[in-house]
Amino acid sequence: MIQETFAIGSSPMHRxxxxxxxxxxxxxxxxxxxxxxxxxxxxxxxxxxxxxxxARLKFFLVLKRLLIVNGFIFFxxxxxxxxxxxxxxxxxxxxDYTLSGVILSARITLKSNAILLSLIALTGTSYLATxxxxxxxxxxxxxxxxxxxxxxxxxxxxxxxxxxLIRAARVRCFEPGTNLHTYRTYAYLVGMxxxxxxxxxxxxxxxxxxxxxxxxxxxLRQFSFTKSDLVWAFTLxxxxxxxxxxxxxxxxxx
Amino acid sequence: MDENNIILRLDNxxxxxxxxxxxxxxxxxxxIHVGQKVGLIGPNGSxxxxxxxxxMGLLRPDSGHVEFLGQxxxxxxxxxxxxxxxxxxxxxxxxxxxxxxxxxxVAFGPLNMxxxxxxxxxxxxxxLNELNLNGFENRxxxxxxxxxxxxxxxxxxxxxxxxxxxxxxxxxxxDESTREHIIDILNRLDITIVMVSHExxxxxxxxxxxxxxxxxxxxxxxxxxxxHTHYHSHPAGRMPHGHEDHR
Numbered sequence: 001m002i003q004e005t006f007a008i009g010s011s012p013m014h015r016x017x018x019x020x021x022x023x024x025x026x027x028x029x030x031x032x033x034x035x036x037x038x039x040x041x042x043x044x045x046x047x048x049x050x051x052x053x054x055a056r057l058k059f060f061l062v063l064k065r066l067l068i069v070n071g072f073i074f075f076x077x078x079x080x081x082x083x084x085x086x087x088x089x090x091x092x093x094x095x096d097y098t099l100s101g102v103i104l105s106a107r108i109t110l111k112s113n114a115i116l117l118s119l120i121a122l123t124g125t126s127y128l129a130t131x132x133x134x135x136x137x138x139x140x141x142x143x144x145x146x147x148x149x150x151x152x153x154x155x156x157x158x159x160x161x162x163x164x165l166i167r168a169a170r171v172r173c174f175e176p177g178t179n180l181h182t183y184r185t186y187a188y189l190v191g192m193x194x195x196x197x198x199x200x201x202x203x204x205x206x207x208x209x210x211x212x213x214x215x216x217x218x219x220l221r222q223f224s225f226t227k228s229d230l231v232w233a234f235t236l237x238x239x240x241x242x243x244x245x246x247x248x249x250x251x252x253x254x
Numbered sequence: 255m256d257e258n259n260i261i262l263r264l265d266n267x268x269x270x271x272x273x274x275x276x277x278x279x280x281x282x283x284x285x286i287h288v289g290q291k292v293g294l295i296g297p298n299g300s301x302x303x304x305x306x307x308x309x310m311g312l313l314r315p316d317s318g319h320v321e322f323l324g325q326x327x328x329x330x331x332x333x334x335x336x337x338x339x340x341x342x343x344x345x346x347x348x349x350x351x352x353x354x355x356x357x358x359x360v361a362f363g364p365l366n367m368x369x370x371x372x373x374x375x376x377x378x379x380x381x382l383n384e385l386n387l388n389g390f391e392n393r394x395x396x397x398x399x400x401x402x403x404x405x406x407x408x409x410x411x412x413x414x415x416x417x418x419x420x421x422x423x424x425x426x427x428x429d430e431s432t433r434e435h436i437i438d439i440l441n442r443l444d445i446t447i448v449m450v451s452h453e454x455x456x457x458x459x460x461x462x463x464x465x466x467x468x469x470x471x472x473x474x475x476x477x478x479x480x481x482h483t484h485y486h487s488h489p490a491g492r493m494p495h496g497h498e499d500h501r
Binding site: 132153154209220221 | 348353355374
């Protein structure tokens with residue numbers, strides 16, 4: 001179940017207009033992803049850490065999220081330097097551990113962590129529902145927002161249905177193994193889950209029609225862009241422009 | 255009954271699901287008068303829910319017509335205007351509550367009816383208070399209990415101030431106190447109600463007339479007052495008591 005623990009709080013990041021947070025997170029992520037120079041990437045990481053500190057989030061919980069992503073990145077450090085051509089730092093039998101592979105892995109690590117930290121600090125500090133309504137006000141197409149909000153609403157229901165199906169199999173002594181019976185059973189479970197999800201989608205749509213739904217999604221939420229949001233908009237823009245400047249100056253450690 | 259007082263008429267409705275062979279509804283005729291509280295009972299698979307879906311225009315009959323206050327809706331557009339006046343509470347509240355918070359879900363109908371966000375919000379808070387759901391506005395819908403979900407689902411429909419209220423198995427899966435709460439709400443409502451259930455006991459306490467749905471046709475069963483339940487269980491079962499004690 002999605003707990004949305006980061007959304008609870010009253011820090012400056014929590015109080016910021018969610019529309020500004022979405023725009024800032026998007027621009028920051030794209031700019032970090034397309035930047036190449038280490039000074040820019042280190043600045044992005046520092047900005048990410050600063051935003052998380054300002055959001056007053058529990059250090060342990062943020063670290064836990066970072067560890068999940070860095071778990072995948074760890075494999076990149078194992079594989080990339082061995083497969084990327086370049087000057088060898090050391091050799092493992094016939095395989096060379098290359099400097100260019102290490103540089104690439106370091107870039108990916110910095111980018112991923114900076115982007116993740118900014119997303120935690122900016123979008124993670126709003127409830128998913130609030131983000132949905134903010135997207136609506138940013139003129140994102142209605143269908144994408146339905147998909148977003150209704151997926152969020154029904155993912156729990158579908159998860160419960162999956163648990164029911166699994167229980168139904170277990171009470172009849174089903175034990176997964178490496179055999180055709182197991183594969184077939186899981187195929188049936190997944191198939192049944194799709195069938196049930198589709199039937200539920202139809203019922204939900206019918207319920208929406210019964211309450212006057214005619215294709216347009218209206219929202220109760222109205223956001224106000226305050227003076228402090230304006231200050232934040234300038235601050236975040238300044239940070240992003242500084243990153244752009246560093247990238248443009250090609251000031252690089254390597 | 256007065257012919258002019260009919261709010262909803264089903265005229266010679268036939269409906270069958272593809273590949274099912276026998277028709278679920280077979281030349282069904284049924285009329286509901288203004289202010290009537292009607293119960294519809296029938297075994298599983300008798301077509302009770304299908305009938306409600308046909309009334310709401312969610313399913314189209316193979317033949318026959320639905321008539322609401324003298325108008326015959328034919329197209330989706332016609333049914334849209336009917337749905338502003340006819341409310342349907344679904345059997346499973348999870349199908350009905352799709353917004354993240356209770357207030358947003360209750361306000362969904364009024365917003366669709368063209369109310370401003372402030373008006374919709376005000377109407378929603380009022381109906382939640384009327385149903386004793388004060389303070390539920392910002393609760394997350396998926397985290398509500400089964401009984402709370404049912405009450406909120408009822409609020410989402412009542413907020414639209416329907417002229418007719420259809421309820422599909424409203425008592426399914428509820429504990430005793432929520433059942434009593436819903437019975438109390440329904441008995442206080444001054445609108446036409448059609449309740450589908452397979453529990454005579456529940457219908458006897460909330461409706462005036464009970465019809466059965468059998469072999470694709472609606473037939474008069476009895477007045478709710480004439481029902482008499484012999485089998486019942488409760489903690490004081492061995493103590494002397496009258497049946498009226500359960501009312």
